[in-house]
Amino acid sequence: MQKECALLEVVGEIVIRHASTRPNASAPISGSRSSTPLRRVRDLLEAEYARTVTIRELAAVAGLSTFHLIRVFRAAFGLPPYKYLEQIRIQQARRLIQLGFPLTHVVHATGFSDQSHLTRYFKRIVGVTPGMYARASRDLGARERVA
Numbered sequence: 001m002q003k004e005c006a007l008l009e010v011v012g013e014i015v016i017r018h019a020s021t022r023p024n025a026s027a028p029i030s031g032s033r034s035s036t037p038l039r040r041v042r043d044l045l046e047a048e049y050a051r052t053v054t055i056r057e058l059a060a061v062a063g064l065s066t067f068h069l070i071r072v073f074r075a076a077f078g079l080p081p082y083k084y085l086e087q088i089r090i091q092q093a094r095r096l097i098q099l100g101f102p103l104t105h106v107v108h109a110t111g112f113s114d115q116s117h118l119t120r121y122f123k124r125i126v127g128v129t130p131g132m133y134a135r136a137s138r139d140l141g142a143r144e145r146v147a
Helices: 002-018 036-047 055-062 066-077 081-098 103-109 116-127 131-144
Strands: none
Touching: 002 036, 036 055, 036 066, 036 081, 036 103, 055 066, 055 116, 066 081, 081 103, 081 116, 081 131, 103 116, 116 131
16 A cells, blocks of 8 residues: 555646646645544544555545545645554554564554564654564563562
């Protein structure tokens, strides 16, 4: 979905930039955080974060074109859909690690293809590797039990 969204964003920007009529720069992008189509997309991403979701599927759920969905989703939530999905997956991975699940379980439960895939995204977003995060969570839990 990441590659698909990136390509559609670039193509959409090229079309907008080079179209024969200039879009009104001050006109707001339709769609807001409270719009029903975007809520349905967000709810789908949050409920089914572990499976592979395509941008076309999300656009169908919203009833929008893929270009328009990416633009209004970013305007409403500050991230394109694939980045939003990454955030959800990492949030869930953090929760599972804190609960003490082994990393192999976390990888499959959160929709990453393998442990290096999880590690790459986890470190970029959280700042430490999942293993370091797990050790810190265990150490913190042990200190809380002693206190």
